């Protein structure tokens with residue numbers, strides 16, 4: 001039976017296994033346990049797209065960071081139970097940012113268990129106002145069910161999670177209201193830091209400043225001297241400085257070559273659609289192009305071509321790079337993912353159709 005990750009603070013941090021929640025305590029951890037030094041106990045749930053990873057901080061106030069895509073919430077509940085924390089016992093959910101792969105389980109957990117949800121105010125208030133910008137759901141036509149944010153976390157705030165005090169770092173770049181939690185060399189970094197890639201930059205909406213902001217956020221992350229980071233996608237990061245350096249190099253390239261940033265971002269957006277909606281026929285692709293504002297906007301404002309020209313080029317890029325391939329008459333994504341079960345959502349998935357948030361939160 002896999003146990004939670006014992007984290008005695010700065011001197012801990014072995015990588016998890018591929019499922020992400022089995023860790024061998026370092027000698028320092030064993031010493032700390034014997035001496036009764038308080039420690040973080042963390043379980044890490046590494047999941048393929050369309051879900052983001054989740055992190056559970058154990059203790060008197062069990063706290064879950066990010067809840068995956070909406071279709072994966074029952075698997076998340078089972079995982080929580082296997083970690084010894086049934087969903088009803090969660091004291092708090094923290095969202096690193098408002099993208100649908102990180103907030104999708106919020107609806108179920110809040111509706112069934114009344115779990116409080118914390119996020120940065122720039123994104124949390126948009127969610128509570130039912131602003132169409134919330135979760136970028138409408139612009140990217142990604143489904144997400146209703147929830148409301150009950151606690152706002154700003155840069156420099158502290159948070160009582162598990163048995164310890166965690167610190168909030170505002171790390172805009174990938175999204176404007178992105179936050180990281182950290183304490184004693186341990187970071188929960190969402191899409192601000194991952195291995196082998198960077199979170200896509202919303203070049204159309206946020207401009208080149210998104211790359212500048214991401215670079216500043218990387219500098220601030222570097223200053224924390226993290227020994228271990230739990231990212232929103234991919235495995236536990238144990239060589240944080242070199243991962244930050246690699247992210248910095250990639251982000252600087254985006255800054256020097258805005259078209260590169262635009263292609264990186266649009267490929268990520270469309271790859272996510274192929275993963276969450278499943279393989280698409282020519283007809284599906286036409287329908288997808290027709291209903292997606294992000295395609296029209298990028299075509300007009302960034303690439304200066306028609307939406308059809310841009311989308312045709314995007315499909316060409318995806319197949320040429322090997323990110324997607326045709327299998328029979330369906331275009332499929334080649335990377336690891338698990339397709340969402342069709343019909344998983346039984347309540348409205350467009351922010352504009354959500355019922356209003358309770359008055360005290362609007």
Ligand SMILES: [Zn+2]
Pocket residue numbers: 052099101102191232233
């Ligand atoms: Zn993500």
Ligand SMILES: [Zn+2]
Pocket residue numbers: 097099174191199
């Ligand atoms: Zn994201």
